[in-house]
Amino acid sequence: MLSSANAQVIGPDFLSRLNLQDPHDLKPVSGGDVNLAFSLYSGTQRYFLKVQPDHDQHFFDSEVASLKALGQYVTVPKVMKQGATQGFAYLLLSWVKSGPSNQGNLGRALAVLHQASNDRFGFDLSNHSDFVPKDNSWSDSWATFFVDQRLKPLMKQAIKKGFWLTQRGDHYENLKKAILNDEHAKNVKPSMLHGDFWAGNFMFDEKGQPVFIDPNAFYGDREYDLAVSSVFPGFNDDFYQAYQAAYPLEEGYQERFKWYEFYYILMHFVRFGDIYAPRLNRLLLEF
Numbered sequence: 135m136l137s138s139a140n141a142q143v144i145g146p147d148f149l150s151r152l153n154l155q156d157p158h159d160l161k162p163v164s165g166g167d168v169n170l171a172f173s174l175y176s177g178t179q180r181y182f183l184k185v186q187p188d189h190d191q192h193f194f195d196s197e198v199a200s201l202k203a204l205g206q207y208v209t210v211p212k213v214m215k216q217g218a219t220q221g222f223a224y225l226l227l228s229w230v231k232s233g234p235s236n237q238g239n240l241g242r243a244l245a246v247l248h249q250a251s252n253d254r255f256g257f258d259l260s261n262h263s264d265f266v267p268k269d270n271s272w273s274d275s276w277a278t279f280f281v282d283q284r285l286k287p288l289m290k291q292a293i294k295k296g297f298w299l300t301q302r303g304d305h306y307e308n309l310k311k312a313i314l315n316d317e318h319a320k321n322v323k324p325s326m327l328h329g330d331f332w333a334g335n336f337m338f339d340e341k342g343q344p345v346f347i348d349p350n351a352f353y354g355d356r357e358y359d360l361a362v363s364s365v366f367p368g369f370n371d372d373f374y375q376a377y378q379a380a381y382p383l384e385e386g387y388q389e390r391f392k393w394y395e396f397y398y399i400l401m402h403f404v405r406f407g408d409i410y411a412p413r414l415n416r417l418l419l420e421f
Contacts, residue, residue, distance in 0.1 A: 144172065144185055144222075151219040152226065168265070173229070180229040181214060185222050189263070193223035196261035196268075200351035203257075203326065207247045209345045230347075233340035237369065240336060240344040241376030247346075248356040248381060250326040255279040257352035266291065266401055268329075270352050277319035279354070281310050284397060291404050305418040312421065313393055318384060324353035331359040333368020357387050361394035392420050 149157040154176040161173045163182075170185040186193045194216055201210045212228040256279065257270035266288055273279040289306065313319050328335065329350035337345050360377070363369045396417045403410040 144170065144183075148220055148222070149174070152215060152224070174226075182211065182227040182229050184225040184227070186224075187222050189218070189221075189223040191216065191218035191223060193218075193263050194225040196259055196263060196350065197225065197348070199257075199259045200329065200349035203351045204247065204328065204346055204349050207250050207326065208243045209339070209343060210349070211345065211347060230337060230345050231340050233338050234342045235338050236342040236344070237373035238376040239342060240338075240369075241373040241378075242380050243344045243346075244328075244331070244359065245377050245380035247328065248325040248359070252324045252326070252353040255324050255353050256283075261350060264350065265405055268350065268352070275320065276322050276324070276355050277314045277316065280319070280358075280393070280397075281313055285310065285313075288397065288400055288404060292400065295404060305421045309393065309396065309418075309421040316390070318386065318390060319355070322355045322357075325356040327352055327354050327356065327359050329354075329359070331362045332366050333363075355390075355394075356381075357383065357390050358394045360387075361391035362398050364391065365395055365398050392417060396421075 144160065149160065154174075157174060157176050159173070159175045160183075163171050163173050168186075170187070172183040172185070174181045174183045184194065198213050198216055201213055204210050211230055213225070214228060215224070215226040217224060254272045254274055255276050256272040260270040261268040269283045269287065271283065273283070328346055329352055330348060335346070335348045337347060339345055360374075360383070363373075396414070399410055399414050399417060403414050
């Protein structure tokens with residue numbers, strides 16, 4: 135967690151360096167456990183300010199690139215400013231005023247995003263600032279991309295931290311083989327993904343239209359986003375039914391969801407520890 139001492143540094147001198155007109159009413163808001171997050175006014179206009187201590191201006195490059203990529207197809211906050219001052223990286227975004235929830239609209243919007251395609255898997259920019267760095271180097275194969283550029287680096291972190299138990303090894307090897315030999319994984323078309331699509335990373339504006347926030351974008355198997363959405367509560371039947379009606383999933387997706395659920399839970403296991411071990415072990419027994 136970021137300390138309150140860091141939050142106190144975001145004062146008048148820091149704000150003056152943002153080159154905003156009459157910045158005022160700076161207030162901490164919820165914004166996850168990675169960055170300091172604030173509500174900020176410039177004149178009568180409200181903004182959302184993210185700050186990361188002890189990083190240069192490139193810390194938010196991946197998020198800015200992701201917002202730009204997603205913004206071609208769905209609604210995202212507008213990037214106003216990005217930079218660094220006093221050793222703190224910052225990202226200033228438009229403020230989204232919350233409105234009524236409409237998960238049917240959310241499902242349809244995600245389907246629109248996923249129909250944006252590419253000829254390869256990956257992204258123009260890798261995310262080295264993430265807690266689990268993301269190598270987005272381009273690949274012609276989803277199976278090898280997911281195994282080599284997602285699962286293996288994460289597994290190395292788990293082993294390095296001493297979190298990985300030997301008895302889990304055979305199940306993990308079975309999982310890799312299943313992915314590399316799966317016909318869907320060999321032939322799936324690259325889709326633009328949000329990349330971290332859990333319930334904390336969307337909201338609804340005043341008209342009930344979905345707004346996608348905190349993306350970690352890349353081109354991959356669209357089932358990845360949907361599997362991640364199922365790991366934690368926050369999505370209802372309206373969301374899944376609307377998505378299926380707009381862009382039906384291929385047969386067998388329920389089994390493939392387990393690959394991506396395992397990856398996402400393993401990521402939380404590496405970050406937060408044994409609280410995720412029981413769920414991780416149950417999934418491993420599936421492989």
